[in-house]
Amino acid sequence: MKLQHIGLAILGMAIWGFNFVAISVILKELPPYLFTAIRFAATFFPFIFFVRKPAVSWWQIFCIGLTLMTLQFAFMFKGMQMGVGGGVASTVVQCQAFFTLLIGAVILREKPASREIAGLLIAVTGIVTIALTMNAASVGGILVLIGASFFWATGSVLLKRVGNVDMLALVIYASLVPPIPMLAMSYIFEGPEQITASLQAVSINSILALAYMVLASTLLAYTIWGYLIKTYEAKQVAPFGLLIPIFGVFSGWLLMGEQFGPQRLSGAALVFTGLLVINWRSLAPFLKRGLLK
Numbered sequence: 015m016k017l018q019h020i021g022l023a024i025l026g027m028a029i030w031g032f033n034f035v036a037i038s039v040i041l042k043e044l045p046p047y048l049f050t051a052i053r054f055a056a057t058f059f060p061f062i063f064f065v066r067k068p069a070v071s072w073w074q075i076f077c078i079g080l081t082l083m084t085l086q087f088a089f090m091f092k093g094m095q096m097g098v099g100g101g102v103a104s105t106v107v108q109c110q111a112f113f114t115l116l117i118g119a120v121i122l123r124e125k126p127a128s129r130e131i132a133g134l135l136i137a138v139t140g141i142v143t144i145a146l147t148m149n150a151a152s153v154g155g156i157l158v159l160i161g162a163s164f165f166w167a168t169g170s171v172l173l174k175r176v177g178n179v180d181m182l183a184l185v186i187y188a189s190l191v192p193p194i195p196m197l198a199m200s201y202i203f204e205g206p207e208q209i210t211a212s213l214q215a216v217s218i219n220s221i222l223a224l225a226y227m228v229l230a231s232t233l234l235a236y237t238i239w240g241y242l243i244k245t246y247e248a249k250q251v252a253p254f255g256l257l258i259p260i261f262g263v264f265s266g267w268l269l270m271g272e273q274f275g276p277q278r279l280s281g282a283a284l285v286f287t288g289l290l291v292i293n294w295r296s297l298a299p300f301l302k303r304g305l306l307k
Contacts, residue, residue, distance in 0.1 A: 138288070
């Protein structure tokens with residue numbers, strides 16, 4: 015990967031890492047299915063009036079919207095509502111790196127090199143190191159979050175297959191998919207009384223958190239992710255998701271007073287080391303150039 019694209023990937027992961035603080039704020043006031051519906055309704059309206067439909071079929075748009083947006087976030091928010099904290103959640107969903115490696119090998123024929131597997135294992139060791147510093151969470155919630163990571167990986171592979179299209183437009187059009195099924199699930203499982211009570215209790219903090227999720231986490235970060243996925247092999251891009259829990263833990267420390275001790279710092283160092291191993295061929299020329307100056 016080019017150095018500027020590595021920087022772009024880190025920016026996107028930082029946005030998603032801080033996203034877990036926003037999610038935690040909103041879930042205190044809105045149930046998960048209603049929250050998912052509102053988030054993506056705010057993503058396609060009014061922005062859909064400013065972009066043209068991307069050059070892909072409606073079926074492809076539907077499949078991406080279903081996996082990458084509807085099912086991923088329905089499972090993620092539900093898992094967090096079941097008692098899994100933001101730090102643990104941001105760690106568990108990084109199973110997407112394994113799922114992307116597996117799905118990419120089967121569907122895209124992207125055979126992982128031994129160096130890439132080694133780097134991924136180092137990074138995962140860092141994730142486990144961070145996870146061991148956190149409180150025990152609901153086993154059911156963890157399983158639900160693993161489901162979210164599977165749908166993230168599936169959606170990423172589908173993004174790869176659409177080819178060279180306007181990713182911002184694709185994100186906006188794919189956001190048409192989640193609201194209706196999520197509203198239906200909210201009505202069935204959360205109930206009209208909870209929906210009404212939640213909407214009446216929404217605070218300015220939730221509104222600001224929602225704005226962050228729509229503008230930064232969805233429109234900007236997903237456009238970055240889609241651009242990188244279409245530019246490089248999925249197996250190169252997916253491991254950057256392992257940075258999300260690092261930024262998630264940091265944002266929890268910065269904004270919510272969570273502890274960030276030596277063990278978490280060690281875990282973060284392992285994740286960065288793993289990414290260096292995976293992207294060594296891309297980074298080596300820049301590192302050699304810097305050493306020669």
